[in-house]
Amino acid sequence: MNGKILILDFGSQYTQLIARRVRELGVFSEIRPYRYELKKILAEEPAGIILSGGPASTTAPGAPRVDKRLFAAGIPILGICYGMQLLARMLGGRVVRSAQREYGMSRLRLQAASTLLEGVSDGSTVWMSHGDSVAALAPGFAITARSDDGAIAAAEDRARRLFAVQFHPEVVHSREGKKVLANFLFAVCGARRTWSMKNFVAEETAQLRERCRGKRVVLGVSGGVDSTTLAVLAQKALGNGVTSIFVNNGLLRLDEETEVLHSLRRRLGLKVSYVDASRRFLAALKGVTAPERKRKIIGRTFIDVFYRGLKDFDFLVQGTLYPDVIESNPVQGPSQTIKTHHNRVREVQRLERQGRIIEPFRFLFKDEVRQVARLLGVPADILQRHPFPGPGLAVRVLGAVTAAKLAVLKQADAIFISELKRSGWYDKVWQAFAVLLPVRSVGVMGDERAYGQVVALRAVTSSDGMTADRADLPPQVLDAAANRIIRQVRQVNRVVYDVTSKPPATIEWE
Numbered sequence: 001m002n003g004k005i006l007i008l009d010f011g012s013q014y015t016q017l018i019a020r021r022v023r024e025l026g027v028f029s030e031i032r033p034y035r036y037e038l039k040k041i042l043a044e045e046p047a048g049i050i051l052s053g054g055p056a057s058t059t060a061p062g063a064p065r066v067d068k069r070l071f072a073a074g075i076p077i078l079g080i081c082y083g084m085q086l087l088a089r090m091l092g093g094r095v096v097r098s099a100q101r102e103y104g105m106s107r108l109r110l111q112a113a114s115t116l117l118e119g120v121s122d123g124s125t126v127w128m129s130h131g132d133s134v135a136a137l138a139p140g141f142a143i144t145a146r147s148d149d150g151a152i153a154a155a156e157d158r159a160r161r162l163f164a165v166q167f168h169p170e171v172v173h174s175r176e177g178k179k180v181l182a183n184f185l186f187a188v189c190g191a192r193r194t195w196s197m198k199n200f201v202a203e204e205t206a207q208l209r210e211r212c213r214g215k216r217v218v219l220g221v222s223g224g225v226d227s228t229t230l231a232v233l234a235q236k237a238l239g240n241g242v243t244s245i246f247v248n249n250g251l252l253r254l255d256e257e258t259e260v261l262h263s264l265r266r267r268l269g270l271k272v273s274y275v276d277a278s279r280r281f282l283a284a285l286k287g288v289t290a291p292e293r294k295r296k297i298i299g300r301t302f303i304d305v306f307y308r309g310l311k312d313f314d315f316l317v318q319g320t321l322y323p324d325v326i327e328s329n330p331v332q333g334p335s336q337t338i339k340t341h342h343n344r345v346r347e348v349q350r351l352e353r354q355g356r357i358i359e360p361f362r363f364l365f366k367d368e369v370r371q372v373a374r375l376l377g378v379p380a381d382i383l384q385r386h387p388f389p390g391p392g393l394a395v396r397v398l399g400a401v402t403a404a405k406l407a408v409l410k411q412a413d414a415i416f417i418s419e420l421k422r423s424g425w426y427d428k429v430w431q432a433f434a435v436l437l438p439v440r441s442v443g444v445m446g447d448e449r450a451y452g453q454v455v456a457l458r459a460v461t462s463s464d465g466m467t468a469d470r471a472d473l474p475p476q477v478l479d480a481a482a483n484r485i486i487r488q489v490r491q492v493n494r495v496v497y498d499v500t501s502k503p504p505a506t507i508e509w510e
């Protein structure tokens with residue numbers, strides 16, 4: 001799509017946030033590593049380019065840079081933080097290591113009329129996070145704002161349409177950051193607001209029809225937001241040519257397979273083929289205690305059951321999201337790929353070479369998928385379901401997984417979740433669940449000494465799962481859940497609440 005905004009990534013933790021903010025303003029944006037070749041950039045005909053922040057110092061030998069000819073290509077550029085320092089350094093200004101790092105809130109002191117800061121108030125709060133600063137701007141640039149401590153906070157060379165900010169407009173703590181980005185997109189780049197989920201649904205539906213009409217299409221569905229939305233979109237575009245496959249790995253929550261099948265078939269009218277592989281997964285996991293081995297076994301078994309079981313189809317539709325696409329092409333180069341996504345296992349790569357993989361959500365962020373879901377009429381209770389890990393309850397039964405332990409955990413988990421729903425807390429937390437610990441503890445039940453199992457409850461708040469805080473559930477809610485678990489799940493005589501944040505702990509226990 002030409003007319004988009006390209007974001008060149010120097011490794012900032014906020015790069016994806018920049019892309020999301022630009023899209024929230026109605027303009028399509030994509031992220032490329034900073035090394036992306038100039039001729040490729042030009043071929044994409046972007047309306048503007050944003051240089052992201054990054055952890056490096058422009059003063060260090062071998063620091064990441066761009067091709068200098070980019071600055072003379074006539075495309076408007078906005079440098080953020082490292083991006084600002086790079087503009088200064090490569091165009092003849094001076095960057096210095098600051099005596100101390102500026103981190104946190106600061107305020108803008110406007111210095112001169114500015115296209116980028118048009119409408120932004122003097123004293124506006126901004127978020128800073130940098131070690132180096134620009135001591136002297138490159139020729140042609142004027143200072144448009146300083147920060148509280150006198151550092152250059154914003155600058156522009158209007159003739160060349162080069163703009164720079166030391167603060168992070170993409171972070172919500174920069175109160176008027178969105179206005180700054182909007183000024184860049186509309187006043188500087190002349191971008192058009194063509195990116196909306198309504199347009200997206202219309203275009204993807206048309207493309208699916210053009211490519212797959214009359215063909216046999218399959219997709220995997222778990223009942224989660226992404227795969228359900230994908231199945232609804234595919235069915236809307238292709239009708240009965242689509243079969244959704246739901247694999248029961250035996251590691252689902254209480255009655256989940258029945259509920260998911262009911263939702264998909266009855267409420268959404270999808271054609272779903274059900275594969276019960278629970279025995280096979282449990283057999284493969286028998287006696288295995290190491291968390292990583294459990295995950296590997298589950299991943300491998302899923303591939304065997306799902307991909308190798310596929311037959312008589314032309315296309316496989318997958319719910320790969322944009323962050324997965326970016327992560328498989330990291331800033332540091334291919335050698336730094338952190339994980340091979342399960343959407344890229346060997347079976348999928350083979351199909352991809354044959355042109356048989358379709359990924360309609362490859363450009364979407366999670367919140368955009370939720371908007372698509374709403375547009376397609378996916379019911380709110382499906383939309384608001386908590387995330388659930390692929391390896392399911394296997395990473396919540398600590399140690400070896402058995403059918404008996406799964407049964408105990410399922411009951412305890414269902415009671416906790418029902419208490420959260422009853423008290424209105426379910427929708428306030430990112431995720432909540434029970435964990436079955438591999439220890440026993442002494443208790444008294446009635447007049448008898450009991451030696452029973454221990455369940456840990458975990459509930460966290462988070463915006464993306466990368467960091468999380470424990471949810472401060474009211475004692476009454478915890479009491480109600482704990483009492484019911486002890487009363488109704490015979491094997492359990494002790495319930496504890498996990499109070500740890502992430503980091504240092506992870507959300508899951510294994």
Ligand code: XMP
Pocket residue numbers: 295387388389390391431465466502505506507508509
């Ligand atoms: P952690 O435990 O790493 O979890 O803090 C972060 C988020 O990811 C989910 N999670 C997984 N999801 N496959 C998944 O699809 C996995 O192997 C997996 N492990 C963790 C977890 O539930 C939380 O939402």
